[in-house]
Amino acid sequence: MADVRKHEVVVIGAGLAGLAAALDLQAGGADVQVIEAQQRVGGRVRSMQQLGSNKEAGGTYIGAGYTRIIGTAQRHGVELIDVTPMLQFFREQELVLDGKIIRQADWPHHPANRFPDDDKPIMPWAYHRQLTVRENPLSEPGAWLEPDAAQYDISVRDWLEQLGFDDAGVKLAYGMNVSFGEDARDVSALLLFFRAAFSVAQRRFAPEGVLGYTARNGVARIPQAMADALEKPVEFGKQVTAIENDGAGATLRCEDGTRYRAQHVVCSLPFGVLRDIAIDPPLEGLQAEAVSSLPAQPMTQVYFRHKSNFWEADGYAPSLFTDGVAGMVAAARNGDDPNEVTSFTAWTLGPNAAVLDALGAAGAGKRVIAEIEAVRPAAKDQLEFLGMQSWGTDPCARGGWAYFRPGQITRFAAVMGDPHARIRFCGEHLGRVSRGMEGAMESGERVGAEILSL
Ligand SMILES: Cc1cc2nc3c(=O)[nH]c(=O)nc-3n(C[C@H](O)[C@H](O)[C@H](O)COP(=O)(O)OP(=O)(O)OC[C@H]3O[C@@H](n4cnc5c(N)ncnc54)[C@H](O)[C@@H]3O)c2cc1C
Numbered sequence: 001m002a003d004v005r006k007h008e009v010v011v012i013g014a015g016l017a018g019l020a021a022a023l024d025l026q027a028g029g030a031d032v033q034v035i036e037a038q039q040r041v042g043g044r045v046r047s048m049q050q051l052g053s054n055k056e057a058g059g060t061y062i063g064a065g066y067t068r069i070i071g072t073a074q075r076h077g078v079e080l081i082d083v084t085p086m087l088q089f090f091r092e093q094e095l096v097l098d099g100k101i102i103r104q105a106d107w108p109h110h111p112a113n114r115f116p117d118d119d120k121p122i123m124p125w126a127y128h129r130q131l132t133v134r135e136n137p138l139s140e141p142g143a144w145l146e147p148d149a150a151q152y153d154i155s156v157r158d159w160l161e162q163l164g165f166d167d168a169g170v171k172l173a174y175g176m177n178v179s180f181g182e183d184a185r186d187v188s189a190l191l192l193f194f195r196a197a198f199s200v201a202q203r204r205f206a207p208e209g210v211l212g213y214t215a216r217n218g219v220a221r222i223p224q225a226m227a228d229a230l231e232k233p234v235e236f237g238k239q240v241t242a243i244e245n246d247g248a249g250a251t252l253r254c255e256d257g258t259r260y261r262a263q264h265v266v267c268s269l270p271f272g273v274l275r276d277i278a279i280d281p282p283l284e285g286l287q288a289e290a291v292s293s294l295p296a297q298p299m300t301q302v303y304f305r306h307k308s309n310f311w312e313a314d315g316y317a318p319s320l321f322t323d324g325v326a327g328m329v330a331a332a333r334n335g336d337d338p339n340e341v342t343s344f345t346a347w348t349l350g351p352n353a354a355v356l357d358a359l360g361a362a363g364a365g366k367r368v369i370a371e372i373e374a375v376r377p378a379a380k381d382q383l384e385f386l387g388m389q390s391w392g393t394d395p396c397a398r399g400g401w402a403y404f405r406p407g408q409i410t411r412f413a414a415v416m417g418d419p420h421a422r423i424r425f426c427g428e429h430l431g432r433v434s435r436g437m438e439g440a441m442e443s444g445e446r447v448g449a450e451i452l453s454l
Pocket residue numbers: 012013014015016017018035036037038041042043044045057058059060061062238239240241268269270273299391395396397399400401426427428429435436437438440
């Protein structure tokens with residue numbers, strides 16, 4: 001095998017999980033090589049400077065208690081910015097139902113408000129988050145994996161019905177631009193409890209008065225700094241297509257013909273990508289089923305520049321939270337002064353993301369602008385389309401993040417990350433006590449430590 005590149009460990013994927021594993025392996029003395037299909041590191045962390053002030057297309061918000069990400073940024077000299085002053089503006093958005101704006105002040109008494117009386121002041125975009133914190137049966141984030149928690153691995157719809165919600169109430173509580181699944185039927189309540197428990201738990205590590213951070217000049221500086229700290233530079237354009245295991249190691253085949261040989265393989269690919277890779281011997285049983293069926297959230301962002309402060313003309317907040325394809329239209333405030341709106345991003349999740357994807361970038365831009373103009377005529381001709389990012393159609397991501405359908409946590413979570421022959425798996429979907437960027441780091445550190453312990 002003359003043209004095979006040999007290493008002790010090859011890490012597939014230069015996202016946060018793969019890079020965290022690689023750095024720990026390197027620190028433990030291993031000869032480690034990271035290979036990446038794209039021409040950049042970061043994966044689902046992507047800062048797109050070409051979109052002007054709309055910096056982030058992927059992971060953005062670093063909770064003030066994300067100790068792994070914060071520690072990594074500090075170690076590698078990436079400056080974090082406290083976004084607490086900006087967060088109040090994210091709460092200042094108008095609700096749009098059936099093409100009509102409902103001001104926050106009018107919501108508690110609005111006829112469309114189906115929440116229980118005490119909860120009527122809570123806006124729909126915040127409701128399920130507050131409810132899952134308030135009603136959370138999990139005492140700490142890791143408890144979602146305990147056998148007792150299986151009773152909550154039911155649909156969000158069933159859970160809300162148990163709390164007395166009717167169809168319209170379910171749709172308001174979990175039916176608009178949701179972060180996991182198509183609707184309340186499609187997602188496990190246990191996943192929402194895990195997220196809520198993580199969100200609360202990480203706050204214990206937060207400095208007083210600080211809610212979260214982002215990275216100055218883009219979050220992608222964090223994976224970039226991690227990659228820069230590797231002794232062996234990441235090799236780009238290496239799209240893995242096959243992993244062949246044998247008694248002594250594994251051979252990886254890439255689309256461009258390159259082959260790698262390693263004693264251990266760290267695979268950080270999302271399952272939607274992994275399912276197209278030929279693994280020999282093949283995955284079996286529940287693990288194979290998990291890889292082939294764990295869904296990932298369709299997510300599409302559309303970016304705009306504004307030509308005037310049109311919201312001053314109609315008196316509404318600049319940002320909207322809609323039940324239409326525009327999803328959440330967020331005014332970005334990426335300048336030094338959080339009062340200044342620097343641009344707009346429409347965040348569309350779930351089935352509406354697929355609607356935008358089918359229109360193509362320019363068509364999606366037109367559609368979202370038309371929807372905004374229809375509800376607020378003051379925006380007419382005031383928005384200019386800058387670009388679009390679709391995570392659902394990205395062949396290296398196949399979705400924004402993984403989620404679990406009802407019953408899938410009980411079936412898959414304990415086994416889906418098990419080592420297979422020479423391969424160990426990591427990635428945000430395999431975070432056990434943390435989620436998002438922090439979960440990706442957690443999973444990478446875990447497999448790094450496992451390999452070093454062998
Ligand atoms: C729009 C969006 C917003 C988000 N916001 C937040 C947030 O605010 N806070 C937060 O904590 N988290 C957020 N997240 C989640 C967070 O970004 C991810 O959980 C995390 O970055 C995932 O890291 P990962 O290493 O597991 O996967 P990835 O970053 O996806 O890394 C996998 C890598 O593998 C590469 N790859 C794919 N196929 C191949 C192949 N065949 N061969 C070789 N390489 C391959 C990919 O290119 C990629 O670089 C967000 C995600 C999205 C999409």
